[in-house]
Amino acid sequence: MFSSSDIKQEAEKRALDRADQEIIGKAIEDGIETAWERFALQQPQCGFGQLGVCCNNCAMGPCRIDPYGGKPSHGVCGANVDTIVSRNLLDDLSVGAAAHSDHGREVVEVLLETAEGKAEGYRIYDEEKLKRVAEEYGIGTAGRSKEDIAKDLALGMLAEFGSVKGFIQMAERAPDKTKAIWTEFGITPRGIDREIVEAMHRVHMGVDADFVNILLHAMRTALADGWGGSMIATDCSDILFGTPKPLTSWANLGTLSTDKVNVVLHGHNPLLSEMIVQAAEDPDLKKYAIEKGAKGINLVGMCCTGNELLMRSGIPIAGNILDQELAIATGAVEAMVVDYQCIFPSIPATAGCYHTKVVTTSRKAKIPGTQYMEFSAETALSTAKEIIRLAIDNYPNRNPDRVRIPGKPMKVMAGFSEEEIRKALGGTYKPLIDAIVAGQIKGVVGIVGCNHPRIKQDYGHVTLAKELIKRNILVVETGCAAIACGKAGLLLPEAAEGAGAGLKAVCNLLGIPPVLHMGSCVDNSRILVMASMVAKELGVGIGDLPLGGAAPEWYSQKALPIGTYFVASGVYTVLGIPPKIFGSKNVLNLLTEGLKGITNSAFAVEPDPVKAADLLEEEINRKRSALGI
Ligand code: BF8
Secondary structure: OOOHHHHHHHHHHHEOOHHHHHHHHHHHHOOOOOHHHHHHHOOOOOHHHHHOOEEOOOOOOOEEOOOOOOOOOOOOOOOOHHHHHHHHHHHHHHHHHHHHHHHHHHHHHHHHHHHOOOOOOOOOOOHHHHHHHHHHOOOOOOOOOHHHHHHHHHHHHHHOOOOOOOOOHHHHHOOHHHHHHHHHOOOOOOOHHHHHHHHHHHOOOOOOOOHHHHHHHHHHHHHHHHHHHHHHHHHHHHHHHOOOOOEEEEEOHHHOOOOOEEEEEEEOOHHHHHHHHHHOOOHHHHHHHHHOOOOOEEEEEEHHHHHHHHHHHOOOEEEOHHHHHHHHHOOOOOEEEEOOOOOOOOHHHHHHOOOOEEEEOOOOOOOOOOEEOOOOHHHHHHHHHHHHHHHHHHHHHOOHHHOOOOOOOEEEEEOOOHHHHHHHOOOOOHHHHHHHHOOOOOEEEEEOOOOOOOOOEOHHHHHHHHHHHHOOEEEEEOHHHHHHHHHOOOOOHHHHHHOOHHHHHHHHHHOOOOEEEOOOOOOHHHHHHHHHHHHHHHOOOHHHOOEEEEEOOOOOOOHHHHHHHHHHHOOEEEEOOOOOOOOOHHHHHHHHHHOHHHHOOOEEEOOOHHHHHHHHHHHHHHHHHHHOO
16 A cells, blocks of 8 residues: 555656656556556566567467577577567567558558548548659549549558559658668669568568568568658648648646536547547537536547647647556546557556546457447548547446546647748758758757656657757657657747757747657648658658658557668667667667668667757767768
8 A cells, every 4th residue: 555655756756747747646646557557567577578588479489588698599490699689679570560550551541432532521621642652653643533532542541561563652752862872772662561461471480580581571571661651641641631731739647627517538549639630629429418417529549540639639648558548547537538659558547547438449459448449531520429429428437536637738849740840940940950950950859659657758859859950950740759748848838948959049030849750640640741841852862861750659559660661761779768679689680780881870779868859869970970061
């Protein structure tokens, strides 16, 4: 049992944000088990697994290698430690690439259904982007209806998943020098599914045993995600729901309402949640909420579904991955609606301690103990309305004595799509390049990724972002990193006060924050496009630019392709959590050193965010000198 001062201390140890700390305290008082308790119960975690030296790929195993060079040095099949570590990495990375890309495929399928008039509630929102992307695909746009164009584009994008063409159209957006490196090393992605399937083939017993060959395919698979599946998810979502524009909204658990029906939209894919946003505007449902004693309907987002909704519609965001159980523990959530990815299977148990209903919506992601309301494009708006009705019906079950909503939400500015950043600069990246050449801005770093219970929630993201902006390095963010910085007040123009003089002047001039929210995790593709455009303007490769990437608190398999497509595209990337590769010196050396000779970038592992900032600054300075600036 914790005393109240112990609870406070424990909460401060777990999370950086005050609102999170308050609800962690409440969860402890209420006896709710969260990821932090489960993480503690897992200690000590398996050292073999952490080093990546355990192979469970076939029925002759599990096998494990002595990490100190003794025996056993090989698995039953004869695989050595380099094979096992690299194969495990490729396996995990492919899972992540599949998750992003399958999400992308679903968005394209709905674009097709929308074009064919079969999708309820959807329309083609951004016709300008539709035409621009269609032209990249060689699809004629003159004199054609947007539905006709969208149909051809959706079919063109669906073809990217196979391998008939042998290349991914969107990867053509990369600068020539970057593409030449991919060609030279045989890592140009051919098709999204193809690379993932080939990865699955290679990790089968008795296929690829050469760690260099395995890691090159990991790069190819990651590129198929970043410049393929994820980029398709981003662009198609923009076409269907609008390309984000700067807007203001709110973040943290204080976005939940004391007197409205709270619906938390959690997961990754905006397809259903965008319909829920529409449904919540239905006058009959609004009236129904009032009849049930509520003052209205309050939608809030969580994780990347939340980021999608924040970016386009300004829906407040309640939190990132470690907040999903905390949101329920406020006692104020009528419904948590989930699609897929990063959903803790524990949430029905947490919800069972309160009145919250958890609604699962994807055939791919059913969770026992939840209410299943299947999403399909044909009935999306009707389903969305049913979900809102279910939440309203649950409002009278809320027990006000068990509700605690913490403090005030933090104001945030979001919506920085690549298009809008460019527009803010006057249509080209020249002003940014000039500021970089003049040294006003030293470089740009993308901070991305998750929370991990091993690190105080948000501490890695926020500390790193503060360190970088102090050093005149502009920060762009996605995913849970962006939510962390939102909660900490860094997504506001006023945060430029904490930036170095050069960056501060640029932010003040443009009225932008020094940390730009560019979207969800699939929207890391926006960062790739931005880097590509800057590189093209300078006539160099992405690997020549003073750029960096960081994932200080990553946990997800999806973070592996993200980091790897950053590095394979030329962006030096620092991980705050060690990947499971330390069992093989050869794999470690290749990823942290050897790649520099290929892409002029590599991975680094540095758990201390201040030291991570040193590494990133050093790399940015190295690239600046090489450019002669
Ligand atoms: O795709 S940052 S915890 S929510 S995996 Fe998940 Fe990681 Fe958050 Fe979004 Ni990305």
